[in-house]
Amino acid sequence: MLEVDASGVVVEIGSGSGSADDHAEVLIPGLVNAHSHLDLEAIEGAPRAEFTAWLRAVIAQRRTSDAGQRTLIERNLSAAIATGTLAFGDIDGTGATAEAMLVAGVAGRAYREVLGLAVDETRAEALVGEARGGRAVEVDGLSPHAPYSVSPALLRAAVRSNARLAIHLAETEEEVRFLRDGTGPLASLLADLGVLPDGWAPPRCSPVAWARAQGALGPRVLLVHLQHPCSGDLDLVASSGSPVVVCPGTVRWFDRGVPPVEELCRRGVCVCLGTDSVASNEGGLDMMAEMASLRRLCPSLLPTAVLTMATARGGEALGLPVGRIMVGCRLDALAFDDVPAGTTEGATDWLTAAAPSPDRLVTGGNPCSPNVPTL
Numbered sequence: 382m383l384e385v386d387a388s389g390v391v392v393e394i395g396s397g398s399g400s401a402d403d404h405a406e407v408l409i410p411g412l413v414n415a416h417s418h419l420d421l422e423a424i425e426g427a428p429r430a431e432f433t434a435w436l437r438a439v440i441a442q443r444r445t446s447d448a449g450q451r452t453l454i455e456r457n458l459s460a461a462i463a464t465g466t467l468a469f470g471d472i473d474g475t476g477a478t479a480e481a482m483l484v485a486g487v488a489g490r491a492y493r494e495v496l497g498l499a500v501d502e503t504r505a506e507a508l509v510g511e512a513r514g515g516r517a518v519e520v521d522g523l524s525p526h527a528p529y530s531v532s533p534a535l536l537r538a539a540v541r542s543n544a545r546l547a548i549h550l551a552e553t554e555e556e557v558r559f560l561r562d563g564t565g566p567l568a569s570l571l572a573d574l575g576v577l578p579d580g581w582a583p584p585r586c587s588p589v590a591w592a593r594a595q596g597a598l599g600p601r602v603l604l605v606h607l608q609h610p611c612s613g614d615l616d617l618v619a620s621s622g623s624p625v626v627v628c629p630g631t632v633r634w635f636d637r638g639v640p641p642v643e644e645l646c647r648r649g650v651c652v653c654l655g656t657d658s659v660a661s662n663e664g665g666l667d668m669m670a671e672m673a674s675l676r677r678l679c680p681s682l683l684p685t686a687v688l689t690m691a692t693a694r695g696g697e698a699l700g701l702p703v704g705r706i707m708v709g710c711r712l713d714a715l716a717f718d719d720v721p722a723g724t725t726e727g728a729t730d731w732l733t734a735a736a737p738s739p740d741r742l743v744t745g746g747n748p749c750s751p752n753v754p755t756l
């Protein structure tokens with residue numbers, strides 16, 4: 382039982398009654414995609430076997446793609462919203478995402494991407510200042526891209542700015558190798574791009590330890606992927622309070638192993654879900670599909686835990702009041718008219734495994750049905 386006032390704010394939540402029927406109408410919070418790249422597009426024939434080869438394809442496409450960034454972002458947003466995502470943690474490579482989200486009427490944090498392996502302290506301060514200039518607090522964020530694409534000075538400047546951060550971290554074995562001894566496919570790519578600074582030397586530590594050395598672990602720093610933690614890294618992450626976003630569709634794209642979701646959950650880490658970009662996800666930006674993928678990857682996770690990762694945990698990781706149905710908050714939710722289960726547990730199991738399409742999106746201004754059982 383849910384009551385909403387004329388402005389779309391929840392004023393009362395009664396106890397979800399469940400139902401004696403085999404089928405029920407169910408309302409869940411709007412899904413939170415905690416890691417997207419709305420300004421990337423699918424790449425014809427993109428390689429899957431090796432991350433660095435894929436990265437080369439993405440870089441090549443970004444260099445040749447001249448048109449329609451805003452159109453592309455809007456198209457990606459529309460597709461994601463249609464499948465139930467009502468909030469985003471987006472890596473904003475163009476500076477256009479924040480406004481596009483605002484116009485589309487969804488919440489989100491636009492982590493403005495900053496890059497540069499050769500960036501010194503002075504340039505780092507300037508880059509960070511430019512990236513944050515004039516942005517509203519509710520969408521403000523920075524994404525120092527990854528340990529192989531930002532200098533320690535740039536990451537430290539991002540930390541000093543006190544913006545919320547998102548960083549790709551420990552995504553691949555190539556990244557671990559590059560930081561450990563400065564060799565491998567990433568070293569070749571950076572040499573080919575001519576971006577490795579003169580005299581650069583590997584830090585000879587894990588990606589997580591490298592981030593920690595720059596002060597870049599903590600509740601306001603979202604760690605993206607964490608697919609390849611080294612010994613002791615999960616403890617460092619857990620004690621720091623950094624949330625972690627995993628992207629099951631991208632795990633499947635690259636045929637990676639199981640990410641350490643269960644280990645992280647056991648350590649009390651806030652784990653949430655994202656799609657990454659359409660360039661590395663056959664399922665597109667569909668968070669219902671991500672929940673189903675995660676359940677296949679980690680079958681021992683409870684359906685309730687998976688639903689929470691795609692909703693409330695995402696809101697927590699982004700520092701936004703989204704992914705929950707709460708008194709006093711705008712109602713952003715998904716309605717499913719005919720869920721084949723009469724219990725909350727059964728309904729959650731079905732919703733997270735079957736990847737159904739929502740029958741209706743309920744956003745703040747729109748009316749919703751009374752007497753709807755809620756999960």
Ligand SMILES: [Zn+2]
Nearest residue numbers: 418549657658
């Ligand atoms: Zn990403």
